Amino acid sequence: MTLLNTFQSLLKNKSFKFIFFHMSLIIIFAALYWFSDIWMYHNKDLAKKLGLGYIKSVDSYDSYLYFSSITQTTIGFGGVLPDGGNVVTTKSLPLRIINFIQMWSIIAVTGFALS
Numbered sequence: 001m002t003l004l005n006t007f008q009s010l011l012k013n014k015s016f017k018f019i020f021f022h023m024s025l026i027i028i029f030a031a032l033y034w035f036s037d038i039w040m041y042h043n044k045d046l047a048k049k050l051g052l053g054y055i056k057s058v059d060s061y062d063s064y065l066y067f068s069s070i071t072q073t074t075i076g077f078g079g080v081l082p083d084g085g086n087v088v089t090t091k092s093l094p095l096r097i098i099n100f101i102q103m104w105s106i107i108a109v110t111g112f113a114l115s
Contacts (some may be wrong), residue, residue, distance in 0.1 A: 030061065034061050036094040037095065053091045071103065
């Protein structure tokens with residue numbers, strides 16, 4: 001049995017499919033949050049001109065991964081990281097839009113994976 005066949009047979013399992021798609025989305029959305037803040041940090045004047053908000057600094061990828069994880073698992077935003085810092089220190093409109101899309105992805109993936 002090849003690796004592709006094994007993966008295809010695993011995707012037929014609803015539990016595996018559910019976990020696989022949610023884990024994938026956590027990583028994808030963390031990268032989107034991180035890249036949007038990197039862009040906003042390096043284009044502050046343009047972001048301000050376009051009304052996209054502002055950020056003081058770009059957080060570590062781990063912070064965005066944590067933020068994405070608590071969004072995707074619907075745990076909620078406690079506002080504090082395990083190290084005592086804020087979840088995400090940005091005030092950017094792109095982050096809010098991406099977060100809104102991620103919240104809707106939870107419903108879509110759940111419906112798709114469990115159907």
